[in-house]
Amino acid sequence: MFLVKNSNGTARRGELTTCHGTVQTPVFMPIATAGAVKTLMASEVTALGASVILGNTYHLLLRIGEERMRALGGLHKLMRHDGPILTDSGGYQVFSLSGAKLSARGGSASGGNKTDEDGVTFQSHIDGATLRLTPESSIAMQQAIGADILMQFDDVAAGDSPRERYEDAMRRSLRWAARSKIALLTTPLPSYNPPPHLFGIVQGGTHEDLRAESAKGLVDIGFDGYAIGGLSVGESRSDTFRIAKATATMLPVDKPRYFMGGGMPEEIVYYVSVGIDMFDCVLPTRNARHGMLFVWKDDPSISVRRAFELAQQGASDVDIADTLYEKMHITKSIHAEDLSPIDAWNTGAPTSQEFSRAYLHHLFKADEILGLRLATLQNLRFYLRMMEELRACI
Amino acid sequence: MFLVKNSNGTARRGELTTCHGTVQTPVFMPIATAGAVKTLMASEVTALGASVILGNTYHLLLRIGEERMRALGGLHKLMRHDGPILTDSGGYQVFSLSGAKLSARGGSASGGNKTDEDGVTFQSHIDGATLRLTPESSIAMQQAIGADILMQFDDVAAGDSPRERYEDAMRRSLRWAARSKIALLTTPLPSYNPPPHLFGIVQGGTHEDLRAESAKGLVDIGFDGYAIGGLSVGESRSDTFRIAKATATMLPVDKPRYFMGGGMPEEIVYYVSVGIDMFDCVLPTRNARHGMLFVWKDDPSISVRRAFELAQQGASDVDIADTLYEKMHITKSIHAEDLSPIDAWNTGAPTSQEFSRAYLHHLFKADEILGLRLATLQNLRFYLRMMEELRACI
Numbered sequence: 001m002f003l004v005k006n007s008n009g010t011a012r013r014g015e016l017t018t019c020h021g022t023v024q025t026p027v028f029m030p031i032a033t034a035g036a037v038k039t040l041m042a043s044e045v046t047a048l049g050a051s052v053i054l055g056n057t058y059h060l061l062l063r064i065g066e067e068r069m070r071a072l073g074g075l076h077k078l079m080r081h082d083g084p085i086l087t088d089s090g091g092y093q094v095f096s097l098s099g100a101k102l103s104a105r106g107g108s109a110s111g112g113n114k115t116d117e118d119g120v121t122f123q124s125h126i127d128g129a130t131l132r133l134t135p136e137s138s139i140a141m142q143q144a145i146g147a148d149i150l151m152q153f154d155d156v157a158a159g160d161s162p163r164e165r166y167e168d169a170m171r172r173s174l175r176w177a178a179r180s181k182i183a184l185l186t187t188p189l190p191s192y193n194p195p196p197h198l199f200g201i202v203q204g205g206t207h208e209d210l211r212a213e214s215a216k217g218l219v220d221i222g223f224d225g226y227a228i229g230g231l232s233v234g235e236s237r238s239d240t241f242r243i244a245k246a247t248a249t250m251l252p253v254d255k256p257r258y259f260m261g262g263g264m265p266e267e268i269v270y271y272v273s274v275g276i277d278m279f280d281c282v283l284p285t286r287n288a289r290h291g292m293l294f295v296w297k298d299d300p301s302i303s304v305r306r307a308f309e310l311a312q313q314g315a316s317d318v319d320i321a322d323t324l325y326e327k328m329h330i331t332k333s334i335h336a337e338d339l340s341p342i343d344a345w346n347t348g349a350p351t352s353q354e355f356s357r358a359y360l361h362h363l364f365k366a367d368e369i370l371g372l373r374l375a376t377l378q379n380l381r382f383y384l385r386m387m388e389e390l391r392a393c394i
Numbered sequence: 395m396f397l398v399k400n401s402n403g404t405a406r407r408g409e410l411t412t413c414h415g416t417v418q419t420p421v422f423m424p425i426a427t428a429g430a431v432k433t434l435m436a437s438e439v440t441a442l443g444a445s446v447i448l449g450n451t452y453h454l455l456l457r458i459g460e461e462r463m464r465a466l467g468g469l470h471k472l473m474r475h476d477g478p479i480l481t482d483s484g485g486y487q488v489f490s491l492s493g494a495k496l497s498a499r500g501g502s503a504s505g506g507n508k509t510d511e512d513g514v515t516f517q518s519h520i521d522g523a524t525l526r527l528t529p530e531s532s533i534a535m536q537q538a539i540g541a542d543i544l545m546q547f548d549d550v551a552a553g554d555s556p557r558e559r560y561e562d563a564m565r566r567s568l569r570w571a572a573r574s575k576i577a578l579l580t581t582p583l584p585s586y587n588p589p590p591h592l593f594g595i596v597q598g599g600t601h602e603d604l605r606a607e608s609a610k611g612l613v614d615i616g617f618d619g620y621a622i623g624g625l626s627v628g629e630s631r632s633d634t635f636r637i638a639k640a641t642a643t644m645l646p647v648d649k650p651r652y653f654m655g656g657g658m659p660e661e662i663v664y665y666v667s668v669g670i671d672m673f674d675c676v677l678p679t680r681n682a683r684h685g686m687l688f689v690w691k692d693d694p695s696i697s698v699r700r701a702f703e704l705a706q707q708g709a710s711d712v713d714i715a716d717t718l719y720e721k722m723h724i725t726k727s728i729h730a731e732d733l734s735p736i737d738a739w740n741t742g743a744p745t746s747q748e749f750s751r752a753y754l755h756h757l758f759k760a761d762e763i764l765g766l767r768l769a770t771l772q773n774l775r776f777y778l779r780m781m782e783e784l785r786a787c788i
Contacts, residue, residue, distance in 0.1 A: 368430045373763075
């Protein structure tokens, strides 16, 4: 169940209820790709302020498999996460990880992948084994994981596809949306899995009319929430912003809206300002492992509000970013003797107050795993704190 | 100051006072090679029951250097460790890491290293740069680190050296011991460094008469504690045991005795039984990162006492090991669906109670960094718990 509690312009402040707890939106969902938010225990992610985390069906399918996941009693138990879990459907990973990109020429086949009306045959990026996902098998795997929020299986077109490919992929995704819903309704849940939500995914590339057709088709089927898929895949940021904003207006006001796979802090602030409620992105965790930290420029209780207002006023993404953070590249020698804390403003990440930039610099230079942890804690808390402040703006 | 509080046979229960706190002996010191116990924060190591940790002068010299270490205010501040720190002198790393092993032919020169009466010239194992350590520069670096317990700089002979090489290295180490003590007494400490202890290192390979000469020479100079060096470097375990036991009897009863760089749990139980007080070893942390866990066979409050009694009775190391632990290779498929905790007996490592063998297996198979952490916490706690139980036996 989703409740819009407040609004500010088109931005919404909501509450999404799941069987593993209530999620305050707008929300950022840290990514536990293969059953762990990289370097962290679930309890540490929760302590940073996360509620719902995201598990990747593709990775868990390849690494654990459906049968074993059922034997293990699902992901909550395995990784010791008591809060909600959202799973993607695997559609995007099949497209992005498994062999080459899907062919833009009708999407029928490309290096390692073959999409037909029934599903996708693909090669494992780990051992090259041939595997297959269909709407039904994706839902079955997501049920085995025990997700609280399941995503429909979708057909993802590459970012530079011709219009016909977007049209085909969007219409196929609609048919697969219906099949995903039927699969969920007709397949018995594992005993450990309380009744979950199912979200549809709006496709259609950067074509507003295709997005509108997709949104209408999904609403006709009826879902617990609606995701905006197929963005942040190579198109220009102005296209992403335009389509995200337009698509948000096409979706029911009483259901959560989820922007999949994006993005930088300034993007999320913008998406929130146009009424999107849920986000996931690898950037905070992946950048952390590469030594790139998001560091507050100012007290976030002030700067996030300023950024939010800039977004509402249609300011440029560069200006919004500039208000929020500096990118700190911790391996630069300028940090070698800097005894100031990693980020004094980033309260809620105790390690960012406790440890110095000099120590983090040293840990990265010496290839110490602890450095990856401290950077991950900083960046995840940055994102989660930003969401807290955004919620306070609405 | 060291106080022997109790004894059981030749085993001693002691208390070593430092300016950063009192250490209960026998003690195991986790190794923070380059300013971090691998994967862990200092506070986590303390929470496992560690008091004193070990920093490697060689690694900190290469990675940070003396001048910068002083500018940073020492290692306690950098890594946020409030307890005591012991530093080795770099002598062993110069021998083991930098280029090939020292030549056994008089020790004058070998691949990458050149030992003369004044010190050792060696190549950095990181970038091949030519560096030099002397007793004076080693002490200066250890002072810069701000160690509570410093080790003399010593000349380490390879494990298969002829007697003359051991003799030369031992006598040179004695001269370097005197120089190390003079260096500490005559060099002003950094402002952040309270007065430390200095330990001498007994050398002499597997020759009891050389060990006796070394021990006497060191006692004549006078140190706050005495280490047994140059063992666990390739000699047979019966030789190690024989020399460790013999050397312990050569050392003053009122000073701590430190076995450097050893060893497996059954070895430590044996060394404790013959009156050695301090230990360090990479095995728990390094094996953890290779997926090899020490797992209790039985309640350690019972099994450690049994192992200690076996050691006192002169039982074989195999029997002592068999009483204590199983080696669990977590990547084996037998663990893939095992939902039992990593080690139910290993209280004091909450993660070993909380997470299942199946999860740890999965994390290792999926190359998740969290797996390295959970395994490290298990193994370190195993060693630290073993020391707690050994102390309770004495």
